[in-house]
Amino acid sequence: MGSRPRPDRPGRRARSAPPRWELTALYRLRVVAARLDLTLNELLVVAESLVRDRTLSGSEIAGIVGLGAPAVTAILARLEERDLVHRDPDPHxxxxxxxxxxxxxxxxxHRPLHDHDTRHLLDGLSASAADGVLVAVGRAADNGLRQVQRDRDRWADEQVRRSRLDAPRSRPRRIGPAPG
Known part of the structure; x- marks a missing residue:
C-alpha cells in the first residue's frame, strides 16, 4: 500500500512565524506602555477591559496578569488614580x-492600540493581495488568541490540580473506642 500524500497545510510551513509574531506583539505592547507611562501589566489590564468591553472581576484581572491580589490591588489603585479605570460594587x-x-x-x-501603521508591511502588494493578507493575518490572530486562552485555561487547571495535591491532608477522625 502506498502512503497518501499529506495535505499542504500553512501551519506546517509557518512554524517559525508564531514566535516572531508573539515577540513583535510583546515589543509593541512594551513600546505603547512606555509611551503612556504605564507598566506592561497596567497596560494589559486596561487593554483587556477595553477589548472585552465589559467589567472584570479582581480574579479575572489576576488571571490576566498572573499576579496575586495585593499586586492587582496596587495596579488598580494606580490606574484609578490616572482615571483609566473605575471600580464599582459587583451587582451580584x-x-x-x-x-x-x-x-x-x-x-x-484607542489610537496606540488600534492605529498601528502597517502600510510598510504591505509595500509592493496589490490592493487585492494586501486585502488577502489582512484577512489571513486577522484569522491567524484570532487563532492565536484562542490558543492563548486554551493555554491559560490549561495553566489554571494545572494550578488547581497542584494546589489540591499539595494541600495538607487531614486524618480521618476515629469514632468509638480505640482498637486494643
Missing amino acids: DARRQVVAASPEARAVL
Missing part, C-alpha cells in the same frame, strides 16, 4: 468590586 456580590475601563482610557489608548 456586594463584597466584591468590578473594574471597567474609563472613557478616558478609551480616548488615551
